[in-house]
Amino acid sequence: MRLSRPARKFWLTVHLLCSIGWVGAVAAYLVLDAQATVGQDVRTLQAAYLAMRMVTWWAIVPLAFASFVTGLVLALGTKWGLVRHWWVVISLVLTVFAIGVLLVETQTINNHAALASDPTTTDEELRSLPGTLVHSIGGLVVLLVVLVLNMYKPKGLTRYGWRKQREERSINK
Amino acid sequence: MDEDPTASSEDDDRDGPPPLPGWVKVVAIVFFALLLLIGIILIAGHGPGDHAALRLLPPQ
Numbered sequence: 001m002r003l004s005r006p007a008r009k010f011w012l013t014v015h016l017l018c019s020i021g022w023v024g025a026v027a028a029y030l031v032l033d034a035q036a037t038v039g040q041d042v043r044t045l046q047a048a049y050l051a052m053r054m055v056t057w058w059a060i061v062p063l064a065f066a067s068f069v070t071g072l073v074l075a076l077g078t079k080w081g082l083v084r085h086w087w088v089v090i091s092l093v094l095t096v097f098a099i100g101v102l103l104v105e106t107q108t109i110n111n112h113a114a115l116a117s118d119p120t121t122t123d124e125e126l127r128s129l130p131g132t133l134v135h136s137i138g139g140l141v142v143l144l145v146v147l148v149l150n151m152y153k154p155k156g157l158t159r160y161g162w163r164k165q166r167e168e169r170s171i172n173k
Numbered sequence: 174m175d176e177d178p179t180a181s182s183e184d185d186d187r188d189g190p191p192p193l194p195g196w197v198k199v200v201a202i203v204f205f206a207l208l209l210l211i212g213i214i215l216i217a218g219h220g221p222g223d224h225a226a227l228r229l230l231p232p233q
Binding site: 086090094134138141145154155156157159162163 | 190191193194196197200204207211214215
């Protein structure tokens with residue numbers, strides 16, 4: 001099913017909003033994560049871990065899923081398709097990968113925030129918590145790669161895309 | 174995805190399926206190389222993921 005032009009514009013607007021919002025939320029998280037990784041002050045660490053949990057659950061996770069769903073709607077509702085062009089396939093794979101890592105990381109973030117808010121946690125325990133900086137940086141890089149692919153749309157048909165293109169041409173002739 | 178793909182491309186008149194574009198290979202190689210590197214760093218426990226390793230000041 002093809003989307004009408006107004007519908008396509010609407011979904012594209014929502015998709016851009018969610019995708020750019022996702023990148024922005026990860027950037028905000030990265031600042032907190034860096035502070036938590038290099039910080040010494042226990043109150044700063046507590047504040048950073050609690051803020052990281054809030055940013056994750058109230059911004060990153062909803063925006064990630066919204067971006068994924070709106071991307072699917074756009075791919076399936078336009079001639080781009082989901083598996084016709086390599087840039088769409090790679091964007092999809094990277095997005096699914098990023099969401100998978102994000103969901104795993106939410107457990108770590110919950111754990112850190114719970115320890116930060118627990119009055120029985122000692123300062124040393126809080127200082128020795130493992131950081132999530134590698135995942136934050138990796139996540140941001142993946143999102144930027146997807147952004148570049150979506151902007152430049154490099155050429156390259158998949159086998160399926162090439163076959164469908166030939167079928168459509170033969171029908172039109 | 175703001176516009177539909179153009180009707181013509183370099184893949185149009187091929188007899189067989191198009192080859193895998195070079196940029197796809199580059200993206201795949203870089204992705205798996207970074208994945209491997211991050212995996213090694215995390216398993217070794219001495220990278221930026223190691224909270225204690227990045228301390229700028231000694232613990233008080």
